[in-house]
Amino acid sequence: MPLTFFNTxxxxxxxxxxxxxxxxxxxxxxxxxxxxxxxxxxxxxMFEDLLRxxxxxxxxxxxxxxxxxxxxxxxxxxxxxxxxxxxxxxxPFKEAFFRDLERLNIQRAEYxxxxxxxxxxxxxxVKKLLDSGHAYKSSDAIYFKIKSxxxxxxxxxxxxxxxxDGARVNSDEYExxxxxxxxxxxxxxxxxxxxxxETELGKGRPGWHIECSAxxxxxxxxxxxxxxxxxxxMFPHHENEIAQSEAATGKPFSKYWLHCEHLMxxxxxxxxxxxxxxxxxxxxxxxxxxxxxxYLLLSTYYRQQLNFxxxxxxxxxxxxxxxxxxxxxxxSGVGTETNPEIESxxxxxxxxxxxxxxxxxxxxxxxxxxxxxxxEANAAREKNGLSIADAExxxxxxxxxxxxxxxxxxxxxxxxxxxxxLIELRQxxxxxxxxxxxxxxxxxxxxxxxxxxxTPQGVRWKRKL
RNA sequence: GGCGGCUUAGCCAAGGGGUAAGGCGGAGGUCUGCAAAACCUCUAUUCUCCGGUUCGAAUCCGGAAGCCGCCUCCA
Numbered sequence: 001m002p003l004t005f006f007n008t009x010x011x012x013x014x015x016x017x018x019x020x021x022x023x024x025x026x027x028x029x030x031x032x033x034x035x036x037x038x039x040x041x042x043x044x045x046m047f048e049d050l051l052r053x054x055x056x057x058x059x060x061x062x063x064x065x066x067x068x069x070x071x072x073x074x075x076x077x078x079x080x081x082x083x084x085x086x087x088x089x090x091x092p093f094k095e096a097f098f099r100d101l102e103r104l105n106i107q108r109a110e111y112x113x114x115x116x117x118x119x120x121x122x123x124x125x126v127k128k129l130l131d132s133g134h135a136y137k138s139s140d141a142i143y144f145k146i147k148s149x150x151x152x153x154x155x156x157x158x159x160x161x162x163x164x165d166g167a168r169v170n171s172d173e174y175e176x177x178x179x180x181x182x183x184x185x186x187x188x189x190x191x192x193x194x195x196x197x198e199t200e201l202g203k204g205r206p207g208w209h210i211e212c213s214a215x216x217x218x219x220x221x222x223x224x225x226x227x228x229x230x231x232x233x234m235f236p237h238h239e240n241e242i243a244q245s246e247a248a249t250g251k252p253f254s255k256y257w258l259h260c261e262h263l264m265x266x267x268x269x270x271x272x273x274x275x276x277x278x279x280x281x282x283x284x285x286x287x288x289x290x291x292x293x294x295y296l297l298l299s300t301y302y303r304q305q306l307n308f309x310x311x312x313x314x315x316x317x318x319x320x321x322x323x324x325x326x327x328x329x330x331x332s333g334v335g336t337e338t339n340p341e342i343e344s345x346x347x348x349x350x351x352x353x354x355x356x357x358x359x360x361x362x363x364x365x366x367x368x369x370x371x372x373x374x375x376e377a378n379a380a381r382e383k384n385g386l387s388i389a390d391a392e393x394x395x396x397x398x399x400x401x402x403x404x405x406x407x408x409x410x411x412x413x414x415x416x417x418x419x420x421x422l423i424e425l426r427q428x429x430x431x432x433x434x435x436x437x438x439x440x441x442x443x444x445x446x447x448x449x450x451x452x453x454x455t456p457q458g459v460r461w462k463r464k465l
Numbered sequence: 466g467g468c469g470g471c472u473u474a475g476c477c478a479a480g481g482g483g484u485a486a487g488g489c490g491g492a493g494g495u496c497u498g499c500a501a502a503a504c505c506u507c508u509a510u511u512c513u514c515c516g517g518u519u520c521g522a523a524u525c526c527g528g529a530a531g532c533c534g535c536c537u538c539c540a
């Protein structure tokens with residue numbers, strides 16, 4: 001089965017064929033750096049990470065661009081309120097974003113362009129639109145003329161005359177021809193403070209949409225393969241990107257559009273007023289395990305709303321523990337006598353895993369394949385043991401799965417020397433059959449987050465998640 | 466008002482005309498020092514409700530209820 005994606009543009013699943021064979025160029029909508037990103041934002045970045053990792057798994061070369069929106073009403077408002085330059089204001093949020101990506105084991109994209117670094121590219125794009133009659137200058141801004149782009153609405157499947165005027169912006173405030181025209185370049189007003197660029201377009205700043213068009217085309221070319229984002233970005237943001245990009249170049253913009261659904265927390269829309277609004281740091285402060293957070297965000301099909309709950313986090317922790325126990329159990333084999341079932345178990349699991357993800361990154365059946373693999377391999381191992389070669393097959397298969405999942409083979413902290421000492425003490429107590437003492441030490445270690453496992457090969461330890 | 470999505474076990478979650486994947490939890494068992502940990506086995510006659518189509522419906526059609534989005538700078 002070929003790799004297929006549900007393309008928002010066509011509203012159907014389509015076989016994925018990159019413009020350049022073997023090389024995928026994709027633009028993944030990134031954060032607006034006015035506050036630490038919340039777990040809802042990270043659901044989207046996690047979906048983008050899954051997409052990236054699976055493309056790499058399939059052997060594609062991937063060029064991924066993720067923008068950092070550092071010019072918008074909120075960053076300007078807040079930096080002005082703090083009386084510091086825009087860049088200084090957004091810097092810590094950018095740093096926090098990268099720290100969170102790392103903590104959630106989200107792979108780095110190839111490029112993270114910031115809007116402030118790409119003003120010339122945006123200016124030249126706007127000029128092109130002005131020259132070709134797709135944009136016009138008004139007293140407060142340069143606007144894109146939607147009527148000049150007949151395909152407008154093709155992505156979101158909304159017709160212009162169906163749009164309700166003034167849901168959020170009072171259209172009378174702006175001097176534009178049509179309420180739905182959007183700003184490409186906003187002229188400076190006192191509210192902008194010292195945030196402005198003196199350009200051929202006049203003193204001002206870019207609109208939101210133009211940044212993504214300019215930056216995606218700079219790094220990926222005028223036409224590229226995949227554009228992703230949260231479902232809320234579909235309209236108007238992505239619709240506007242298509243309009244301004246295709247109007248400027250006359251070429252198709254992105255070939256595939258993938259949108260991920262929103263995240264709910266404890267069954268409710270995440271909102272500060274509900275008290276269910278969490279950043280990654282909030283979860284760390286609550287003592288939550290970030291592998292479990294990663295698993296929870298990853299384990300629901302991206303086009304399905306995901307309900308983030310603390311019960312779900314416990315279930316995720318236990319599920320990961322099972323996977324890591326298996327990882328440890330197959331670490332080494334013995335001898336050369338091959339277990340006849342191992343190869344076919346591994347092969348079948350890999351096929352199921354790929355068939356699932358090939359189908360629009362449907363992660364649930366892919367996870368089912370992983371757990372079937374674990375169960376069947378465990379049963380075969382208990383029955384006939386593992387040779388060195390068998391263990392290697394299982395390990396390679398599990399590692400390959402984890403190249404997509406990113407929750408099994410993770411760096412773990414080494415043991416402190418005092419914990420090692422306690423483990424030795426317990427072993428001594430067990431040897432002398434002083435079980436009361438050995439159990440006491442085991443409980444003590446458990447309280448410190450260390451779980452001991454007595455096996456025929458000796459004692460093993462692991463951290464409680 | 467317009468457009469879109471969802472409702473499957475105690476919880477999470479696949480499937481989408483041929484008789485309900487997987488995870489967590491729970492129950493039994495193996496191992497063990499009586500334990501812990503691990504592993505194995507079992508765990509939905511039924512898919513929000515009401516009609517219809519069909520030999521056959523969780524799946525298709527019609528209707529109802531509930532929940533969640535988008536409709537001009539939210540992932």
